[in-house]
Amino acid sequence: MPSSVDVNTLLHPKKRPQPTNNDKITWEWLSFTNSARKDNLELYHWVRVVNGTPPTGDYSFAKYNKSVDVIKYTxxxxxxxxxxxxxxxxxxxxxxxxxxxxxxxxxxxxxxxxxxxxxxxxxxxxxxxxxxxxxxxxxxxxxxxxxxxxxxxxNISHEIDRKRALSLVLSQTKHQERKDAEVLSEAKKIMESRMAAKAAQDAELAATLNASPERMEKTSAPVDIASPSNMQGTSGVAPLTSMAENAAAAAASLRMLKVYLRTYALDQMVQAASSSAGLRTIKRVEQFLQELKVNLKPKVPTKAVCAEHLELRKEILTLLNLQKLLQNKEEGSSYRESSYTETPDAPKLLQRGMDQDRTFVPDSVSYGGNYFLWISYIFFFWVLI
CATH class of the missing domain: 1.10.10.60 (Homeodomain-like)
Incomplete structure (x- = not known):
């Protein structure tokens, strides 16, 4: 039969105040009453008596008898x-x-x-x-x-939702608990990496603020690329913008849902957000997620995880939209620069709607050997008109 003595008591015994040599310690079987009881019941227990004087006062455990003051009404x-x-x-x-x-x-x-x-x-x-x-x-x-x-x-509705969520958590299997632990550890790593990236970004921003005014102007110049006027006038970026708006709407509708742990709501919201975009755009978003080492579907699609996932998709779509605007802006500026630097010695057929309305004005008029050349120029522009 195992011993009933606690091992911790043997290893770490409680230190009691040591009596002096003049004190006489005895144990007596005495009666006591409990003020927490209303029937004045008298019980007995062993009491430590010092020099023949028993301890006085109320029962030591009577202070733990707490009652609630219930309000009365008429x-x-x-x-x-x-x-x-x-x-x-x-x-x-x-x-x-x-x-x-x-x-x-x-x-x-x-x-x-x-x-x-x-x-x-x-x-x-x-x-x-x-x-x-x-x-x-x-x-x-x-x-x-x-x-x-x-x-x-x-709040009765909050209490019902809390108990439902608690019952869902308590009904998880060991395999699901291990998956949740893996997701939490992965989320911790992601948060640490984001904090490190944010610290580096703040340091870079501080260094940029301390730079010269010319550098600040160069840094702030590309901001005009994503202005509303350019976004409206640029072709080929409307699906990206619409998809970003759909992703934002899906994230907003996700916040209206009740407590859940595993559901197909995320797949439905991703499909709704990607309905107005083509397969190429969706592939670009998925490729971007893979480059960021983010799962296309969260392992534990809780409400918070799904909201963050849809928010990330929205940010990726916004980034792709800005990249497309920047590319179109650079292509337009480079084409205009190349068209203005052409010499009038070798005119060629330009695109209609770009430089078609420009009239050719020669630097000097010569009626010598270039007479037939100027006649051919005049005939060429007459055909264009």
């Missing part, structure tokens, strides 16, 4: 402030009697309650009645604004 107060279509006065009276009897142990109260009510319903009724009585009896609402029942009212 019939007039009930008719004026506490009427409810889903509760009768008899049920409310029984609820408050049980709350006083069992010290707000609502699980026990729900078991003893005569009518079938959930724990959340009993809590909601008790706290709403107590809150209404406190406000009604106060001289002004500001006098009881700091009371816990008034400051933080009971």
């Amino acid at each position: 019939d007039e107060e009930y008719e004026k402030h506490l009427t409810d279509s889903t509760w009768t006065k008899e049920e409310t009276d029984q609820l408050f009697d049980l709350c006083e009897r069992f010290d707000l142990r609502f699980v026990v109260i729900a078991d003893r309650f005569p009518t079938p009510r959930t724990v959340e319903e009993l809590k909601n009724r008790y706290y709403s009645v107590s809150r209404a009585i406190l406000i009604a009896r106060a001289p002004s609402p500001a006098d009881v604004s700091g009371h816990p029942l008034v400051k933080e009212p009971y």
Whole structure:
């Protein structure tokens, strides 16, 4: 049979105050009463007596007997402030009697309650009645604004969602728990890398702010590329913009959902966000996610993870949109520069709508050997007109 002595007690015994040589220590079997009891029951236990003087005072464990002060209400107060279509006065009276009897142990109260009510319903009724009585009896609402029942009212819908989420977590298997642990560790690494990148970005920004004004102008010049006028007038970027807006709408609709752990809502929202974009754009987004070492589908698609995933897709689409605008801007500027630097010695057919309306004005007119050359130029522009 194993020993009942605690090993920790043998290794680390409690240090009691050592009596002096003049003290006489004895143990006596004495009676005691408990002030927490109302029947004045007299019990006995062994008491340590020093020099023949027994200890005085109340029972040492009586201080742990705490009771709840349940609010009482009158019939007039009930008719004026506490009427409810889903509760009768008899049920409310029984609820408050049980709350006083069992010290707000609502699980026990729900078991003893005569009518079938959930724990959340009993809590909601008790706290709403107590809150209404406190406000009604106060001289002004500001006098009881700091009371816990008034400051933080009971929210029954939040309590139901919390218990549902807790039951989902407790019903997970060991395999799911291991996956969640892996996702949490991966999320921790991502957060650490983001913090490091943010610190480097802040340092680079500080260095940029300390640069010369010319460098600041060069740095801020590309901002005009993504202006609203350029975005509206540039072709080929409308699908990207529409897809980014759809991704933002999907993320907003995700925030309206209730608590869930695993669902197909993310796939549906990604499809809805990508409905207005082509396959090439979707492939570019997925390729960008792979370059960032982000899974195309989160391992644990919780509400927070799905929202962050859709937000990341939205940012990628915005980045692709800006890159497309920058490319179109650079191509247009380079084409205009090349068209202005051409010499009039070798005219060629330009694109209609770009430089077609430009008239050729020669630097000098010569009626010598170049006469037929100027006639051919005039005939060429007459054909274009």
